[in-house]
Amino acid sequence: MTIAFVVNGRPVVLETDPLRRLIDVLREDLGLxxxxxxCGEGECGACSVLIxxxxxxxxxxxxxxxxxxxxxxxxxxxERDLFRKVASAFSETGALQCGFxxxxxxxxxxxxxxxxxDPDEETIREALSGNLCRCTGYNRxxxxxxxxxxxxxxxxxx
Amino acid sequence: xxxxVPEEERMTVYGPFQIPDIVPVAVSIPLGWNTDRIRARVTxxxxxxxxxxxxxxxxxxxxALAAYVTQRPCSIVYDREEDITTTSKxxxxxxxxxxxxxxxxRIRAVKMDIDLLGGAYFGSSAVVLDSxxxxxxxxxxxxxxxxxxxxxxxxxxxxxxxRGFGVVQTTFALETHxxxxxxxxxxxxxxxxxxxxxxQGDRTSTxxxxxxxxKIPEIVKSVDAMSGYRAKRGRxxxxxxxxxxxxxxxxxxxxxxxxxxxxxxxxxRPLILRRTGSGDVVILTTITELGQGxxxxxxxIASRILDIPIERIxxxxxxxxxxxxxxxxxxxxxxxxxxxxxxRGARKLKDRWDEPGEIEVMEDYVEPGYLExxxxxxxxxxxxxxxxxxxxxxxxxxxxxxxxxxxxVWAAHDIGRPINDRLAEGQxxxxxxxxxxxxxMEVLESKxxxxxxxxxxxxxxxxxxxxxAIRQSFVINPYxxxxxxxxxxxxxxxxGAAAALGEAVADALGIEVGRLPIxxxxxxxxxxxxxxxx
Ligand code: FES
Ligand code: FES
Numbered sequence: 001m002t003i004a005f006v007v008n009g010r011p012v013v014l015e016t017d018p019l020r021r022l023i024d025v026l027r028e029d030l031g032l033x034x035x036x037x038x039c040g041e042g043e044c045g046a047c048s049v050l051i052x053x054x055x056x057x058x059x060x061x062x063x064x065x066x067x068x069x070x071x072x073x074x075x076x077x078x079e080r081d082l083f084r085k086v087a088s089a090f091s092e093t094g095a096l097q098c099g100f101x102x103x104x105x106x107x108x109x110x111x112x113x114x115x116x117x118d119p120d121e122e123t124i125r126e127a128l129s130g131n132l133c134r135c136t137g138y139n140r141x142x143x144x145x146x147x148x149x150x151x152x153x154x155x156x157x158x
Numbered sequence: 159x160x161x162x163v164p165e166e167e168r169m170t171v172y173g174p175f176q177i178p179d180i181v182p183v184a185v186s187i188p189l190g191w192n193t194d195r196i197r198a199r200v201t202x203x204x205x206x207x208x209x210x211x212x213x214x215x216x217x218x219x220x221x222a223l224a225a226y227v228t229q230r231p232c233s234i235v236y237d238r239e240e241d242i243t244t245t246s247k248x249x250x251x252x253x254x255x256x257x258x259x260x261x262x263x264r265i266r267a268v269k270m271d272i273d274l275l276g277g278a279y280f281g282s283s284a285v286v287l288d289s290x291x292x293x294x295x296x297x298x299x300x301x302x303x304x305x306x307x308x309x310x311x312x313x314x315x316x317x318x319x320x321r322g323f324g325v326v327q328t329t330f331a332l333e334t335h336x337x338x339x340x341x342x343x344x345x346x347x348x349x350x351x352x353x354x355x356x357x358q359g360d361r362t363s364t365x366x367x368x369x370x371x372x373k374i375p376e377i378v379k380s381v382d383a384m385s386g387y388r389a390k391r392g393r394x395x396x397x398x399x400x401x402x403x404x405x406x407x408x409x410x411x412x413x414x415x416x417x418x419x420x421x422x423x424x425x426x427r428p429l430i431l432r433r434t435g436s437g438d439v440v441i442l443t444t445i446t447e448l449g450q451g452x453x454x455x456x457x458x459i460a461s462r463i464l465d466i467p468i469e470r471i472x473x474x475x476x477x478x479x480x481x482x483x484x485x486x487x488x489x490x491x492x493x494x495x496x497x498x499x500x501x502r503g504a505r506k507l508k509d510r511w512d513e514p515g516e517i518e519v520m521e522d523y524v525e526p527g528y529l530e531x532x533x534x535x536x537x538x539x540x541x542x543x544x545x546x547x548x549x550x551x552x553x554x555x556x557x558x559x560x561x562x563x564x565x566x567v568w569a570a571h572d573i574g575r576p577i578n579d580r581l582a583e584g585q586x587x588x589x590x591x592x593x594x595x596x597x598x599m600e601v602l603e604s605k606x607x608x609x610x611x612x613x614x615x616x617x618x619x620x621x622x623x624x625x626x627a628i629r630q631s632f633v634i635n636p637y638x639x640x641x642x643x644x645x646x647x648x649x650x651x652x653x654g655a656a657a658a659l660g661e662a663v664a665d666a667l668g669i670e671v672g673r674l675p676i677x678x679x680x681x682x683x684x685x686x687x688x689x690x691x692x
Contacts (some may be wrong), residue, residue, distance in 0.1 A: 039238045043614040094580040097451070097588060098205040121627065129623040132614070135205045136584060137591035138622045 005020055005066045007032070008076025018064025025063045026073055033102045034074035038132065041135045045131030048104035049073050055111040074103035082110050086148040095144035099134035105131050109145045119145065160218040161203070161233040162225035168195045169225060171218050174189035175205040176210040177486030178444045178476045184215035185222045195220075200475040205651035206448035206590070208319040211486075212281055213245040217556045241610045246430030247317025247602060249274040249286055249309075253331035257300075263343050265336075266356060267302035272328060272561055275317065276309035282319040283309035289413075290324035292540040295363040295409040297374055298354040302362045310636035314604040321592060325412055329561070330597075330674060333408045338670055347661070348387070351409055352378065366539040369528075372432070374409060375495065376644045377548045381407065382482050385550040385568035391665060400557045406661025407550040408654035414646035415495045417531050428482045428522040429496060431460065431503040435515055439464065439507070439603050441473040443484040445496055451494050451581035456500050458577055463504035464511075466624050482520065493577065494542065495523045497630050497641040528637045543637055545650045547571040551658040555666045560678040560685060562663060567628045569650060573638040586651040587628050593655025595620045597674050 004013045007030060014029060023040075026032040026049070038046030040059045041140075048056040050072040077083050086106050089095070096102045105128065112119055112127045119127065124145045125138075133141065160173040162185075169189070175181050175198060182196035189196070198218075203210060217234055224232035225677040236244070246369060251274045252532045258267040272290050276283040291307035333351075340350035355374045361367055382388055429443035445452045453473045461468040484496065503521035510517050531538040552566035567590055576582035599618050611617040636643030660671040669684045 030658075039614040041238075041613060041615060083598070094584050095583055098203065101202045125622040125625075129621040132619060132621060134207070134592070134619065135588045137587035137588040137589070137628060138620075138625055139628045140584060142622070142627065 001064070003067050004124045005064055005068060005098075006070045008072055014063070016063060018067075019065050021059055021069070022049070022061040022063050022066060023058035026071070032073045032075050036100055036103060038100065038104075039071055043132070044101075045104045045108060048107040048131065050077070050107060050111070055061045055108055058078060072109060077107060077110065080110075082113065082152065086110050086113070086144070087125060088149035089144040089151065090141075093140045093144035093147060095136060095140040101131060101133040101135075105133065105141060109141075109148065112145065117153060118149055121146070159233070159234050160214065160221040161231065162218065162221040163231040164225045164229050166196060168608070170197045170199060171222055172199050172201050172252060173214050173221075174206075174210050175200050175214050175218075175476075175486075176208075176446055176448060178446065178478050179483045179485050181215050182478055183219055188223050189226055195233050198478040200446055200477070201447050204473065206446075207321040208282075208323075209245050211246075211319055212661050213318070227422065233266055238614060241325070242612050242617060243565070243609050245316075246281065246320070247315050248320035248322070248596065249276065249283065249317040249324060249327065250315060251290075251327040253328060255331055255335040257335065257339060258302075259339065259343065263350075263584045264343060265300055266331045266340070267304075268295065269304045270306070270328070270332075272305065272307040274307070274309045274324065274327075274460075275312045275314060277316040278311065278313055280315060280516045281316070283317065286319055286324040288324075288416075290328050292364055293325045293411070293413055294328045296329055296368065297356055297372070297409050297546060298332070298336075299356045299360045300354070300363070301616070301650045303361065313607040315609065316687055318329065321589065322649050323412075325410070325649070326593065326653050326656065329408065329410045329653050330657045330660060333360045333410075333654070334660055334672065336666070337661055342584075345537065348378070348391075348407055357408065364535045364540045368539075368544070369639065370543060371635055373635050374546055374548070374557070374574045376633045377546060377572060378407070378409065380570035380633060381550050384629045384631065385552070385566060387550045387568075388524070389550070401556060402551065402555045402666040404555070404662045404664070404666025405550060405552040405566075405666055406658045406663070406678065407548060408657035409548045410650070410654040410657070410662065411544045412646065412650040412653060413544050414649070415542050417525065417529050417539050417541060425485065426522050427484045427496070427539045428520050429484050429499055429503065430482050431500070431507050431519045433507055433511070437466075437470070439466070441500065442469065442481045443473070444476040444478065444486055444593050445484050445492060446476060446486055447473075451578065451584070454581060455493055455497060455577050455623050459497050459500045460504045462642070463501055464508055464538075470572060492646075493644050494637070494640045494646050497577070497644065498639070499523050501641045510614070532596045542639065543574075543645055545571065545573045545645045545647065546651050547654060549651075549654045551594070553659065553662040553666060553682070555663060558684070560681040562598060562659070562676055562678075562681065564598070564624065564626055564659070566626055567594070567655070569628070569630045569651060569654075570633055571630070571647070572633045572635045572638050572645075573647040573650070574645035575634050576632055576647070577642055577644050579606050579632070582632070582647050583630060586630050586648045589649070589651035590655050591620050591625050591630055593652045594625065594659060596652075597656025597659040597676060599624070599675055599677070600677055601677060
């Protein structure tokens with residue numbers, strides 16, 4: 001079946017089985033390996049992408065369901081100003097170790113800051129609780145998200 | 159994950175190998191080839207924590223066989239369920255402790271009986287048990303010690319080296335035991351433990367003299383200042399009818415590196431520093447970056463000695479064709495032992511810096527000359543040195559659901575003088591949370607040899623919501639033999655969290671916890687047993 005959608009701003013037309021997982025299409029057909037598979041069942045958040053600007057888990061979405069929609073992976077997200085702020089807060093805070101959870105964390109953190117520009121610690125822990133990290137103990141991730149949200153409030157000071 | 163690519167007379171395998179050097183040996187067996195026909199290249203590893211030591215070599219053998227048969231590149235990728243069911247786990251264990259107390263309320267003798275369930279394969283059980291036994295008495299000095307350690311063959315979970323290396327289990331047992339004894343004697347459990355702590359010049363259970371200062375009192379003071387442990391302890395149990403609060407503390411230590419004459423068995427483990435013609439420096443070694451920051455730390459050490467920017471120093475993922483065989487890292491060896499090799503190599507390179515063209519320096523690790531080890535009698539310096547720590551955990555326990563929520567974590571460690579504070583603190587944060595997960599929620603059962611939790615849906619690890627903010631400090635105590643005074647940090651912060659949790663729950667409910675993880679089901683049993691007995 002022919003499926004047409006937009007990935008990172010580029011139109012994509014694929015001849016494929018609509019029941020294939022979006023994560024497989026993104027990683028294998030389109031080479032977007034920033035989308036990570038941590039569990040394959042919606043438990044870990046490593047495969048987080050944006051579908052029509054809302055965070056979604058690419059491992060539990062069938063590619064047929066994104067027909068006509070806009071998908072953004074970490075590769076496309078990199079172009080955004082918010083990405084730069086979140087990513088630099090992550091690296092300056094030391095909010096990653098092995099880095100496997102990081103693309104999903106950044107997408108989820110960005111979506112949180114978009115929805116709630118000044119989250120407190122509890123809001124962050126609640127909002128990102130669907131993103132697992134085995135390495136950092138989350139401490140510095142929470143600090144990084146707070147830092148990024150502070151920096152988005154001071155427009156382009158850096 | 160593994161990829162095998164057949165070439166004319168050879169095969170190149172790619173994967174997240176913690177110890178790349180063992181992979182050609184493993185793959186050579188099913189192929190019936192000499193090891194020099196196999197080249198192992200390490201991909202970016204992700205987290206490891208011990209899980210990518212033996213099992214990655216096994217998976218690679220399957221990939222290599224497929225490539226051999228098809229004569230085409232083959233990759234094997236496990237999904238999470240395949241991964242959980244086939245890779246190694248922390249050793250389940252049963253530990254019995256008996257101690258003799260004199261009329262001055264001091265422990266005079268301790269007898270420990272350690273059983274690790276070793277699964278069906280021998281694997282890492284010997285080295286893990288080795289650590290369990292040698293570190294069994296933790297940070298304490300007892301005049302008379304008897305430790306028996308056994309790894310038992312079972313048809314259950316396949317265990318292997320896992321962060322904390324057999325000392326998480328013994329620490330939970332010993333801390334719990336000592337606190338219980340203190341309560342029976344009517345003494346404050348922390349004071350009782352502090353009264354038994356090792357001091358500089360004391361002898362460990364293997365009769366090694368502690369050459370360096372033991373700063374456990376300072377460590378405990380730091381944790382108390384951050385957590386308010388002493389003010390909170392024992393005051394919170396009655397606070398609310400259905401939600402009880404409690405706080406607990408654990409003291410612990412971890413010996414590293416193992417002495418070569420003992421556990422490491424003296425094989426050479428060299429690394430190379432090469433200054434290229436353009437003046438950049440390349441570090442060549444099969445020591446792997448497992449997310450612990452090893453590459454950054456090695457580059458930082460070389461950069462400080464050579465006085466050149468860190469950007470000019472590189473260290474790529476290992477390749478067994480290119481790199482000298484350093485036999486990977488593990489058991490918190492990396493910084494203290496091999497970081498020191500980098501330091502010495504960099505000094506030699508610096509002396510020769512004015513020579514033209516490419517310069518290469520090969521450097522093997524060196525053990526401090528004063529270390530002695532008698533393997534037959536199991537006496538002497540089992541480890542080069544020790545890192546020390548304490549952690550306090552605060553909990554609230556809902557009496558209706560018996561759920562435990564961790565509400566505070568505070569820790570202090572002596573890891574010598576950290577080379578990179580931010581990386582070291584990151585190691586501590588992550589290790590503490592792994593320890594809490596182990597102590598609180600990570601249930602893994604095996605029925606008739608079959609794992610009952612094969613996915614992240616039923617094997618729950620801590621999420622952000624399960625964990626509070628962590629506060630921590632380092633008590634600086636430079637180690638003269640370590641690079642820039644550093645000791646090991648990788649394993650130690652994993653060790654005490656579960657024990658502190660057990661003490662916190664004991665404080666909240668006035669019960670004795672004897673098992674991990676402290677699930678609601680287990681706690682309900684304890685609470686019911688207490689109700690019927692009173
Ligand atoms: S891989 Fe999609 S949530 Fe884990
Ligand atoms: S940094 Fe390794 S899983 Fe988050």
